[in-house]
Amino acid sequence: MLAYLARRLLQLVPVLxxxxxxxxxxxxxxxxxxxxxxxxxRQTSTAVLEAIRAKYHLDESVPSQYLRWxxxxxxGDLGESYRLKQGVSAMIAARLPVSLQLIxxxxxxxxxxxxxxxxxxxxxxxSWVDILATSLSLAxxxxxxxxxxxxxxxxxxxxxxxxxxxxxxRNFAENLRYLLMPSVALALNMLALSMRMTRSGMIxxxxxxxxxxxxxxxxxxxxxxxxxALRNALLPLVTITGLxxxxxxxxxxLVEYTFGLGGLxxxxxxxxxxxxxxxxQGLTLFIVSAFLLINxxxxxxxxxxxxxxxxx
Amino acid sequence: xxxxxxxxxxxxxxxGEGGAAMAVRGVDLELEGGEGLALVGESGSGKSATAKAxxxxxxxxxxxxxxxxxxxxxxxxxxxxxxxxxxxxxxASMVFQDPGTSFNPLLRMGEQxxxxxxxxxxxxxxxxxxxxxxxxxxxxxxxxxxxxxxYPHEFSGGMLQRMMxxxxxxxxxxxxxxxxxxxxxxxxxxAQVLLFLEELxxxxxxxxxxxxxxxxxxxxxxxxxxxxxxxxxxxTGGTAEVLGSPAHPYTEALLEAMPRPGSRGTRLATILGLPxxxxxxDSGCPFFPRCRHALASCMDGLPPSVEAGPGRKxxxxxxxxxxxxxxx
Numbered sequence: 044m045l046a047y048l049a050r051r052l053l054q055l056v057p058v059l060x061x062x063x064x065x066x067x068x069x070x071x072x073x074x075x076x077x078x079x080x081x082x083x084x085r086q087t088s089t090a091v092l093e094a095i096r097a098k099y100h101l102d103e104s105v106p107s108q109y110l111r112w113x114x115x116x117x118x119g120d121l122g123e124s125y126r127l128k129q130g131v132s133a134m135i136a137a138r139l140p141v142s143l144q145l146i147x148x149x150x151x152x153x154x155x156x157x158x159x160x161x162x163x164x165x166x167x168x169x170s171w172v173d174i175l176a177t178s179l180s181l182a183x184x185x186x187x188x189x190x191x192x193x194x195x196x197x198x199x200x201x202x203x204x205x206x207x208x209x210x211x212x213r214n215f216a217e218n219l220r221y222l223l224m225p226s227v228a229l230a231l232n233m234l235a236l237s238m239r240m241t242r243s244g245m246i247x248x249x250x251x252x253x254x255x256x257x258x259x260x261x262x263x264x265x266x267x268x269x270x271x272a273l274r275n276a277l278l279p280l281v282t283i284t285g286l287x288x289x290x291x292x293x294x295x296x297l298v299e300y301t302f303g304l305g306g307l308x309x310x311x312x313x314x315x316x317x318x319x320x321x322x323x324q325g326l327t328l329f330i331v332s333a334f335l336l337i338n339x340x341x342x343x344x345x346x347x348x349x350x351x352x353x354x355x
Numbered sequence: 356x357x358x359x360x361x362x363x364x365x366x367x368x369x370x371g372e373g374g375a376a377m378a379v380r381g382v383d384l385e386l387e388g389g390e391g392l393a394l395v396g397e398s399g400s401g402k403s404a405t406a407k408a409x410x411x412x413x414x415x416x417x418x419x420x421x422x423x424x425x426x427x428x429x430x431x432x433x434x435x436x437x438x439x440x441x442x443x444x445x446x447a448s449m450v451f452q453d454p455g456t457s458f459n460p461l462l463r464m465g466e467q468x469x470x471x472x473x474x475x476x477x478x479x480x481x482x483x484x485x486x487x488x489x490x491x492x493x494x495x496x497x498x499x500x501x502x503x504x505x506y507p508h509e510f511s512g513g514m515l516q517r518m519m520x521x522x523x524x525x526x527x528x529x530x531x532x533x534x535x536x537x538x539x540x541x542x543x544x545x546a547q548v549l550l551f552l553e554e555l556x557x558x559x560x561x562x563x564x565x566x567x568x569x570x571x572x573x574x575x576x577x578x579x580x581x582x583x584x585x586x587x588x589x590x591t592g593g594t595a596e597v598l599g600s601p602a603h604p605y606t607e608a609l610l611e612a613m614p615r616p617g618s619r620g621t622r623l624a625t626i627l628g629l630p631x632x633x634x635x636x637d638s639g640c641p642f643f644p645r646c647r648h649a650l651a652s653c654m655d656g657l658p659p660s661v662e663a664g665p666g667r668k669x670x671x672x673x674x675x676x677x678x679x680x681x682x683x
Contacts, residue, residue: 168416252451253459255412259449259523260471261440274461349461350506 044346044353051342055335062331063116066324067109075318077101081125112324121325126317131325134310141211142306144218145298146291148226150284153233158280161241162268165276168246177242180235192228192301199224209303225302229295233287240283244276251275278348285341289334293326359529359562360386360409360447364422367404367413369633376633378404380586381422383660386562388529393565393573393594395609396583399630402566403452405583406532409564410449411439426530444475447530448523453539454515458507465491465503468522475526490521513544517551524555531556534566549576570613574598579666582606585630585641588660592667599681602669604646607679615682640672648677 078095079087096102100111115122121131164173200208212221248254249272257267296308307326314322346353367379379401386392394402407413408420411431424431426446434442451457458467465487472483484503491499494517507515516536523531533552537545549572556563565576573580573594580597582590582605590603601607611624628645639654640646646653653672663669671677 252453252456255449255451256457256467256519256522257459258412259410259443261444261474261526262470263440264436271459271462275459351460351508354509 047346048343051339055339058335059328059332063113063328064109066327066331067112068105070320070324071105073318073320077125077318077320080318080320116325116328121328122321124314124319124322126319131321134322135307135326135329138305138307138310140215141218141222141304142292142295142308144215145222145226145229145295145304145306146288148219148222149230149233149291150288152226153230153237154280154284156230157234157237158241158273161238162245162273164238164242165245165249166268173242176238180238183231183235186231188228188232188297189301191231192225192298195224195228196302211304222304225298225304228301229291229298233284236283236287237280240280241276244279245272248272248275274348278345281341281344281348285337285344289330289337292330292333358385358425359388359390359427360384360564361425362405362409362423363425365405365408365424366419366421367401367408368419370417370419371634373634375419377586378633379408380637382583382586382588384581384588384591386530386564388562389556389560390562390579391556391565391577392563392579392581393567393577394581394583395567395570395573397568397609397630399633400583401586402568402583403534406449406534406564406566409530409532410443410447412449444471444523444526444528446528447532448526448528449532449534450516450519450523450536452535454512454519455507455539457519458515460507462506463504464507464510464518465505467507468518471522471525486525490518493521494518511544512540513548516540516548520548520552520555524559524561527559528561530562530564532564532566535568536565537572538567538569545572552576570598570609582609586633587641587670589642589670590663590668592664596664596667597681601679601681602663602667602674602677603642603671604648604673604677604679605642607681608645608647610682611680613682642671648673648679 076092077099078092078101081095081099082091093102100108103111112122119132121135123130124134127134160176164176167173196208199206206224207221210221212218245268249268254267254271257271262271293308293311295304295306296312298304299306299309307330310322311326311330313319314326362382362384365379365382365384366377368375368377370376378399382401382405384392384394384405394405396402404413409424409426409431411434413420420432422432426442431439431442458464465484468487468490469480469483472478472486473480476483476486478486488499488503491502494514496502496514502510510518520531520533520536531552536552537548540548552563553576555561563576565573567573577594580590580592580594581588582597582603584605590597590601590606592602597606598610601610605626608624608626612626614623626645630645631641637657639656640649640658643649643653650673658670658672660668660670661674663674
């Protein structure tokens with residue numbers, strides 16, 4: 044297992060190298076001149092621009108700039124924002140807790156609702172429970188977060204006054220309240236997808252011969268469903284949840300705007316809009332790394348669930 | 356001997372896209388205690404659907420099972436889920452076609468075997484573990500404690516099927532339904548598993564309903580045979596008599612299509628055409644289009660099952676006027 048883990052971590056190195064290079068080059072290909080951005084976008088003398096270029100090593104060749112950036116990145120230094128003159132790593136660190144809590148809460152909400160609902164829908168295939176769950180999931184899949192978010196704000200903040208409409212709290216506990224509505228808005232989509240995955244996985248699993256064996260053993264239905272079928276149905280759900288979490292690292296941006304939250308998503312979009320390249324490339328590299336790690340985690344989880352994969 | 360199992364007018368229909376798929380179209384079958392009966396027919400003839408109906412294993416939300424299945428005088432089709440649960444494994448049990456998929460791939464083998472002893476035989480956790488380890492030893496598995504913690508993919512197909520048979524017998528049932536138990540196995544292993552099944556049948560005195568498409572293994576395992584075609588039983592009788600001189604043209608054709616010693620180098624006979632589809636309504640004898648003995652009158656109505664000798668029946672209009680070739 045440890046050897047496997049080491050091998051998998053080593054495999055990440057070339058992927059990260061290629062990804063970082065692509066990220067870096069993509070940022071260089073945008074038409075904005077970084078020096079002009081740093082000068083505030085105003086008309087400036089050539090001498091000032093030259094000075095800025097020299098200070099930030101923008102006069103060097105692209106490969107040498109890349110190496111300089113990567114050397115810093117390996118030590119945790121992702122450079123400095125052109126606009127805010129802050130370290131990119133510090134900016135990410137400041138925004139990360141809200142993003143992580145938002146993602147964790149929405150994944151928890153989605154799975155806690157999706158798995159039981161999916162099981163119920165699968166076992167009562169074609170019943171009103173199934174039809175209701177399946178059609179509601181279609182509705183949830185097709186409503187954008189800014190719509191459900193604003194409807195939520197109108198109902199729970201404006202009319203009922205139960206939950207704060209905007210912003211985040213000062214700590215984790217406060218955020219449980221502040222992030223509840225954004226998490227639910229964010230979770231709806233995932234919930235719908237996971238519910239459908241659980242449903243189809245369960246229907247498929249319940250058809251397998253080993254379920255007939257379990258029935259023959261005279262096991263109670265509960266045991267058959269939870270012990271024999273569910274584990275087999277969970278494998279695809281693990282994959283999709285991993286992908287969703289990776290996507291959410293930056294995909295929370297609409298929710299962040301709707302609820303006035305400062306997470307990674309809005310940081311990235313703001314940086315792109317203001318041509319703040321160090322933030323764009325630093326954050327992108329961070330998200331790519333996180334995505335790869337999540338994928339690795341998913342693969343390890345697969346091995347825990349399925350002995351055939353563990354021993355392969 | 357008193358009748359153990361009695362099927363009367365058994366019908367199984369699956370809800371399909373083209374309406375009801377009639378897999379079983381009225382099966383009558385008797386099985387005595389301790390008897391070995393082979394249910395034979397080609398793929399799609401309704402053998403497995405019949406077998407599953409006996410154990411109540413069809414998904415009732417999409418399947419209609421009608422007629423009568425009596426086991427020791429008790430009507431099984433009227434049993435509730437709780438009664439069925441206590442019947443399965445104790446009254447009758449079943450072994451499936453592919454041992455590779457009969458076990459849950461994600462659970463340890465020992466746990467899956469012990470689970471049966473806990474549930475069917477009512478043993479506690481410790482006794483069930485002992486019983487499972489005993490089962491491992493009986494199968495000649497070396498180092499049973501280690502193997503107990505292994506997963507299905509770490510066992511051979513033949514071993515898995517033997518385990519499945521023992522596991523199905525944990526509750527000492529009077530009937531074991533074996534649905535193509537050797538089809539998924541290597542030829543060399545097939546014989547071993549059949550022999551194992553035969554030994555257990557003798558030891559426990561249970562009846563065995565062997566579902567198979569392989570005429571070759573019928574002669575070795577079963578005293579009686581029932582030939583199924585397109586959802587119906589077309590011929591029943593003692594194995595030796597039916598194989599020696601079949602009464603139904605379909606049985607004759609099946610026997611001809613069997614590879615035999617001495618037939619090497621000659622073209623293997625086949626049955627031309629296809630059986631009627633599961634959606635097709637009855638019109639005349641279902642075997643009519645493929646039958647070489649057919650007369651125009653065979654298109655009128657379904658042939659009734661008639662006496663064709665002592666303990667034999669055949670559903671052919673011409674049962675008494677034909678003399679068919681069997682295998683010696």
